[in-house]
Amino acid sequence: MLDSGTHDVIVIGAGAAGTTAATVLHEAGHRVLCLEARTRVGGRLLSEPVDGGVLDLGATWFWPGEQRVAALAARTGAEVFDQHLAGDAVLHDRSGVHRYPGNMIDVPSYRFAAGAQRLTSALASSLPPGAVLPDTPVTAIRPAGADGVDVHAAGRAFRATQVVVAVPPALALERIDFAGALPDDLIRLARSTPVWMGAVAKVVARYSTAFWREDGLAGAAFSRVGPLQEIHDMSGVDGRPAALFGFAHARTVRPGFEAAVVAQLVACFGPAAAPEAVYVQDWSRETWTAPRSVHALSDYSFFGHDLYQRPFLDGRLHWASTETATEYAGHIEGALHSGERAARAVLSATAHGRGLPLS
Ligand SMILES: Cc1cc2nc3c(=O)[nH]c(=O)nc-3n(C[C@H](O)[C@H](O)[C@H](O)COP(=O)(O)OP(=O)(O)OC[C@H]3O[C@@H](n4cnc5c(N)ncnc54)[C@H](O)[C@@H]3O)c2cc1C
Known part of the structure; x- marks a missing residue:
């Protein structure tokens, strides 16, 4: 009927x-x-409210030249800010953790202060x-x-x-x-x-401060050891809420996954990288x-x-x-x-x- x-x-x-x-x-x-x-x-725009702001568990960035997104943000009054780029990058492979001057991993991009959603x-x-x-x-x-x-x-x-x-x-x-x-x-x-991105898990690690910035690191890493292939600073405006994020193949999300992520973050950024909370958004398990x-x-x-x-x-x-x-x-x-x-x-x-x- x-x-x-x-x-x-x-x-x-x-x-x-x-x-x-x-x-x-x-x-x-x-x-x-x-x-x-x-x-x-x-x-696939999903913004999780947390103390002091939101964490994007779906899309994070938009890039220079993406005029529709810029116009929509302006039209809807969505505040945008620059992706944090300053600091050194980290490459992590079986030979160890290597710090490189400057950030050759992230490209200039923009974020949404109140989340993409x-x-x-x-x-x-x-x-x-x-x-x-x-x-x-x-x-x-x-x-x-x-x-x-x-x-x-x-x-x-x-x-x-x-x-x-x-x-x-x-x-x-x-x-x-x-x-x-x-x-x-x-x-x-x-x-x-x-x-x-349907076969990807997005992993966000939340901290009380963006401690890596104080160490002169950008929060950016390429890693060949652990579930996350690349890691980026995903902190909000002025570093709050403080967060790092990475992508993993959804198939690697098995028992022990979170512990492996924490070990990887600590290997890349030191003991302070043990997070307050870890969010795992496995998009391959999303029915819709x-x-x-x-x-x-x-x-x-x-x-x-x-x-x-x-x-x-x-x-x-x-x-x-x-x-x-x-x-x-x-x-x-x-x-x-x-x-x-x-x-x-x-x-x-x-x-x-x-x-x-x-x-
Ligand atoms: C982890 C991740 C990171 C990403 N990072 C970025 C980024 O940094 N920058 C960027 O530009 N893009 C990024 N993307 C991609 C971006 O999120 C997508 O391009 C965009 O959100 C897709 O929008 P859409 O409307 O085409 O599809 P969707 O967002 O998938 O919308 C489809 C809608 O249809 C609904 N639906 C499905 N089936 C039915 C049904 N049978 N009946 C009714 N409703 C239905 C769903 O619930 C959903 O709301 C990322 C995506 C993911 C998952």
Whole structure:
């Protein structure tokens, strides 16, 4: 049975791509409903509140030239600051720990003072009340002929004339039943497209102070001994909250993992590097990020594929998500780019009669 109310556009997923698409479409005058599987918005933007600030357990940085992110931060009033670069770098291999003058590991980049997730929270909260439905995983999409598309989620059904799928394609194909309505080449492509950082664990170590800065270290290390391959300073503005972070292959997250991380940090930065707390965010175990195939997907040349730029279901279904972006794919910037592109495709389709209001 159809849920009460009709929508011009349903956006599936309230990550950076979905909230961007929903915002552009709302501002263009469309009635938009954004269905989100998690109980929160942000997707791979995840900011954990801690004493004195937040710690980003998903995306951390954006880089010079990423104009959409910079513009969104400005528009939403999100304070940004420079990534800490000053100090010496550490290389850690089986021969020992070697200190090198200067920081050849980090590149200039920017951070979000209140965390990256704030970008999507701000976009979602500027939509009309009820426009984002959390805790509503989409399970099926069914063409409804000239009437549009039916979207089934959490025991309810919604109808819209246009749908934006702002979910990593491989995950969408695994979790959403498209009733055989997608062509084989698109299905093959989507099932083969990696999920950016989907097989990675982000590990954040929290401290009372950024002690390494006092020792003239940048907090940056490349390490070949231990679970973390690279380590960076992830402290907040003026060093608070103080934190280091690193990435590990999700497959290495096994019993003993945290102890191995602490041993590695102490080896690189000395005894003071035994943290107050360790946060392990294993993205491969996130039901709404990683498909079961996540470890097997490795061909990044599928990112931004031509097929993702085309509409399907008789011009009513459009792809977004950073994996579909033709620019900056993988980054937040790519997610914003893909959301804008999908919104433009909806606007173009509606201008050609595919999105006449349902009521
Ligand atoms: C550890 C890590 C570090 C990163 N570091 C950086 C960085 O420093 N800089 C940078 O630019 N990028 C970074 N990235 C990448 C960046 O986070 C992503 O590019 C961006 O957040 C992707 O946004 P998205 O909207 O495309 O996808 P997602 O954020 O994955 O959003 C998809 C949304 O869809 C929802 N969803 C999924 N399935 C369904 C369903 N069936 N029904 C309804 N909703 C559904 C999900 O819950 C999610 O909210 C990092 C990512 C990770 C994981």
